[in-house]
Amino acid sequence: MDKKRVIIIGASYGGLHAAKEFHNREEFEVLVFDKKSFHYLQTEAYDFIANKSNISDITIDIGSYINKLSSNIRFIKQKVLEFDAEHKTIHTASDFYSYDYLIIATGARTNFPTFIKGLRENSHGVKTLFRALGFKQKFESTIYDYILNNAFEHQKDYNIIIGGAGLSGVEIASEMAYIIQTDFKRLGIRCLGFNITLIDAAESILPGMDRQIIYATVKRLKSLGVHIKTKSFIKEVFPNELILNDGEKMQYDFMIFTGGIKAEPIKSNKEYELNRYNQYIIDDYYNIKGESCVFAIGDVADIRDGDLPVPPTAQSAEQSGSVVAKNIIRLEKHQQPIVKKPIMRGMFIALGGKYAVGTLYDKIVFKGYMAYLIKKIITNFYKMFLKP
Numbered sequence: 001m002d003k004k005r006v007i008i009i010g011a012s013y014g015g016l017h018a019a020k021e022f023h024n025r026e027e028f029e030v031l032v033f034d035k036k037s038f039h040y041l042q043t044e045a046y047d048f049i050a051n052k053s054n055i056s057d058i059t060i061d062i063g064s065y066i067n068k069l070s071s072n073i074r075f076i077k078q079k080v081l082e083f084d085a086e087h088k089t090i091h092t093a094s095d096f097y098s099y100d101y102l103i104i105a106t107g108a109r110t111n112f113p114t115f116i117k118g119l120r121e122n123s124h125g126v127k128t129l130f131r132a133l134g135f136k137q138k139f140e141s142t143i144y145d146y147i148l149n150n151a152f153e154h155q156k157d158y159n160i161i162i163g164g165a166g167l168s169g170v171e172i173a174s175e176m177a178y179i180i181q182t183d184f185k186r187l188g189i190r191c192l193g194f195n196i197t198l199i200d201a202a203e204s205i206l207p208g209m210d211r212q213i214i215y216a217t218v219k220r221l222k223s224l225g226v227h228i229k230t231k232s233f234i235k236e237v238f239p240n241e242l243i244l245n246d247g248e249k250m251q252y253d254f255m256i257f258t259g260g261i262k263a264e265p266i267k268s269n270k271e272y273e274l275n276r277y278n279q280y281i282i283d284d285y286y287n288i289k290g291e292s293c294v295f296a297i298g299d300v301a302d303i304r305d306g307d308l309p310v311p312p313t314a315q316s317a318e319q320s321g322s323v324v325a326k327n328i329i330r331l332e333k334h335q336q337p338i339v340k341k342p343i344m345r346g347m348f349i350a351l352g353g354k355y356a357v358g359t360l361y362d363k364i365v366f367k368g369y370m371a372y373l374i375k376k377i378i379t380n381f382y383k384m385f386l387k388p
């Protein structure tokens, strides 16, 4: 029997979940491509920045995980440059590969809107491990400099600005504020001059999230001394100063931007419809428009439930990956593919130290240490599933 070849581009939350569905399905040959050798656990970035974990805790070796699966699934560490749906091929810098089905799971990176002048040049992101590492090192040396030169005299304030109060912005702000509070206390230093400000253009932080979660998060951020500035749009960024839409100028020493994502679609000889975040427009089966054998999952896809966009999360990447792989298996059995949108089972937000808030199935709200424990359990299950 001729094996059907499935190519998966991107081996992270979405791509690895798709790959696992082909375990012991010898009727398929699966080639998983990633430009990196590791899967970066972005959801754990807050712990890494806080020095509670190291690189090995927030990465999974893709090759080792794929080797655990059946031999019909292989990992190829190469960047995919282009695909051609007409001839059903992809190519990397050195090779061409043909496919029967193609799953694009290339995720997204931080979006630094070009209309905000100076933003890209003057701010840090955390969407890649390289950036998270750079940010962590910079943050540590900042604290060191502050202690060395400033802490006792309080001659100069140190201002950190975080642009974007979504999930990642809120987690990073809380973790930094917590480190400053606790570490400085341990060192016997008062930290009156260290300010963290979270800025968002929306009406509130965590736009679109449950009201109770927003309320609990605002309370926690305030108790950690984080300043919150909503309905504020960053207009222009200079090396140590930014300007808001209403003309207000804010001085800063260090700036992080987590204000949104820009998807990373794969180049093609044909134009495909993308939304304003560069995500592929897909149908109910995750097919990119007009292509019955090409699918997009996770952050690179404009996943919707009815008219509403599904937030780009690890959960939706995992679930969309599994559904697409299962549908490919069904198609080969001449069965109807199923329509299944990701379900948000819960959302837990780390808010500094051993404190988190979260909901399960949009109903039960957890706060404090219990929420932190649940978040840890979820992460550990995920890692157990992937660790070699």
Ligand SMILES: Cc1cc2nc3c(=O)[nH]c(=O)nc-3n(C[C@H](O)[C@H](O)[C@H](O)COP(=O)(O)OP(=O)(O)OC[C@H]3O[C@@H](n4cnc5c(N)ncnc54)[C@H](O)[C@@H]3O)c2cc1C
Binding pocket: 009, 010, 011, 012, 013, 014, 015, 033, 034, 035, 036, 038, 039, 040, 042, 043, 044, 045, 046, 078, 079, 080, 081, 105, 106, 107, 108, 126, 127, 167, 168, 171, 264, 266, 297, 298, 299, 300, 312, 313, 314, 315, 316, 317, 348, 349
């Ligand atoms: C700080 C932070 C905290 C977060 N917290 C949470 C949380 O608590 N819960 C939650 O559900 N979500 C959270 N998210 C969001 C979550 O991390 C993303 O939604 C998730 O990573 C999307 O998974 P993905 O598989 O679609 O893409 P990604 O994880 O972005 O992976 C894409 C993969 O594709 C590879 N790739 C890209 N282009 C190519 C190419 N041309 N060739 C080969 N390989 C390629 C990349 O190397 C990468 O491995 C958080 C994100 C951040 C930044």
